[in-house]
Amino acid sequence: MTKKRVLLIVPAFNEEQNIEKTIGQIKAYQPRDDYTLDYIVIDDGSTDGTGEICRRKGYPCVHLVQNLGIGGAVQTGYLYAVRHQYDAAVQFDGDGQHDIQSLDAILRPVLEGETDLCVGSRFLDRTSQFQSTALRQVGIRYLSLLLRVLTGLHVSDPTSGYRAASRAAATCFAQQYPVDYPEPESLALLEKKGFRVSEAPVNMFPRGGGNSSIGWKQSIYYMIKVTLAIMCVCMQKKG
Amino acid sequence: MSFYLRAEMLFLAGVVFLIVLRAIRKGKLLVRFSLVWLFVATGMVFAATCPAAVDWMCDVVHIEKASNLIYLLGVLTLLGLSFQQTLLLSKQSDQIKRLTQSMSLDQAAEEKGEVQ
Numbered sequence: 290m291t292k293k294r295v296l297l298i299v300p301a302f303n304e305e306q307n308i309e310k311t312i313g314q315i316k317a318y319q320p321r322d323d324y325t326l327d328y329i330v331i332d333d334g335s336t337d338g339t340g341e342i343c344r345r346k347g348y349p350c351v352h353l354v355q356n357l358g359i360g361g362a363v364q365t366g367y368l369y370a371v372r373h374q375y376d377a378a379v380q381f382d383g384d385g386q387h388d389i390q391s392l393d394a395i396l397r398p399v400l401e402g403e404t405d406l407c408v409g410s411r412f413l414d415r416t417s418q419f420q421s422t423a424l425r426q427v428g429i430r431y432l433s434l435l436l437r438v439l440t441g442l443h444v445s446d447p448t449s450g451y452r453a454a455s456r457a458a459a460t461c462f463a464q465q466y467p468v469d470y471p472e473p474e475s476l477a478l479l480e481k482k483g484f485r486v487s488e489a490p491v492n493m494f495p496r497g498g499g500n501s502s503i504g505w506k507q508s509i510y511y512m513i514k515v516t517l518a519i520m521c522v523c524m525q526k527k528g
Numbered sequence: 529m530s531f532y533l534r535a536e537m538l539f540l541a542g543v544v545f546l547i548v549l550r551a552i553r554k555g556k557l558l559v560r561f562s563l564v565w566l567f568v569a570t571g572m573v574f575a576a577t578c579p580a581a582v583d584w585m586c587d588v589v590h591i592e593k594a595s596n597l598i599y600l601l602g603v604l605t606l607l608g609l610s611f612q613q614t615l616l617l618s619k620q621s622d623q624i625k626r627l628t629q630s631m632s633l634d635q636a637a638e639e640k641g642e643v644q
Contacts (some may be wrong), residue, residue, distance in 0.1 A: 353629070361629065364629065
C-alpha cells in the first residue's frame with residue numbers, strides 16, 4: 290500500500306527566536322507508518338533573521354518576496370501542497386505554540402476520510418498547557434457561538450491555527466482563503482461549500498519568544514472584521 | 529443659477545482639464561482612468577453653459593436652489609468615484625497577492641532544482 294503524503298505548512302513572520310526550535314520539534318517527530326511527513330516554512334517577508342536561518346540550516350522554505358499577512362502565507366502553503374499533490378496539509382505555526390505530539394489527533398480523521406478539515410482545539414478536554422487570556426477566551430466563545438448560530442458548525446476553538454485539511458479542502462483553500470485573521474472565516478467558507486469540518490483536542494504551548502501580532506486595538510478590529518466576514522460568507526450561495 | 533457659480537464651475541472645469549491632460553502627457557495617468565475625470569469636467573461645463581437644464585433638474589428632484597443640486601451631484605460623484613477606487617484597490621490587492629505567491633513558489637522550485 291502506498292503511503293499517504295502529508296505536508297506541514299509552517300508560516301513564519303519574524304520568528305528568528307522560535308523557528309529553529311519549531312523545526313527541531315518537527316524533525317524529531319516520528320510519524321505513524323501509514324504516511325510520510327514533509328514540511329515547508331513560509332517565510333512571510335520577515336525583516337529579522339528568519340529567512341537567513343532557513344537558508345543557512347537548509348530548511349525547505351518559500352520566501353515570500355513581500356509580506357502578505359497570515360492568510361496569504363498560509364494560502365501559499367496550500368498552493369504548494371496542491372502543486373506537489375499532497376494528500377493532506379496541516380497548518381503548524383512557526384512560533385512554537387503548537388505541539389507536534391498532537392498531530393495524529395487532527396490528522397487521523399482527515400487521512401481516514403472522516404472529515405475534510407479537523408481543527409485542533411485547546412478547549413475540548415481542557416488539558417492544553419496554553420488556554421489564552423480570559424479576555425481572548427470570551428472573544429473565542431463569542432466567535433464559536435456566532436459560527437454555531439450562522440452556519441451550524443460546532444467548533445470550540447475557531448481561532449486555532451492548528452488544523453489538518455484533506456486534499457479537497459486544501460485545493461479549496463488554495464483558490465480562496467481570507468487575507469487577515471482568516472481562521473474563523475475559513476471555517477464558515479468550507480461549511481458553505483459543503484465540506485465536513487470537525488475538531489479534536491490538541492495541546493498548545495505559550496509563546497516561547499517574540500510578540501503576538503494581535504494587540505488590543507487589533508483585537509477590536511479583529512472582532513468587527515471577523516463578525517462581518519462570517520456574515521458575508523453566510524449570505525453567499527451554498528456550494 | 530447665478531453668474532458667479534457658473535463662472536466658478538467653468539474655471540474649475542478648466543483646472544480639471546488642465547491637470548488631467550498634463551498628467552496624461554507626463555505619463556502619470558492612464559487614458560482609461562482619465563476618462564471619468566474628463567467626463568466630470570465636461571458635466572461641469574454643460575451645467576455652466578446650460579443653466580436651464582440645471583433648473584429643470586431642480587424642479588424634477590424638488591431642490592430649491594441650483595447651487596444645492598450642484599453640490600449634491602458633486603458629493604454623489606465623489607462618493608461614486610471613491611467606491612470605484614475601493615473596488616479597484618481590492619482587485620489589485622488580490623492580484624498582487626497572487627503574483628507574490630506565484631513568484632515566490634517559482635523561486636522556491638528553482639532553488640530546489642525542480643525547474644530547469
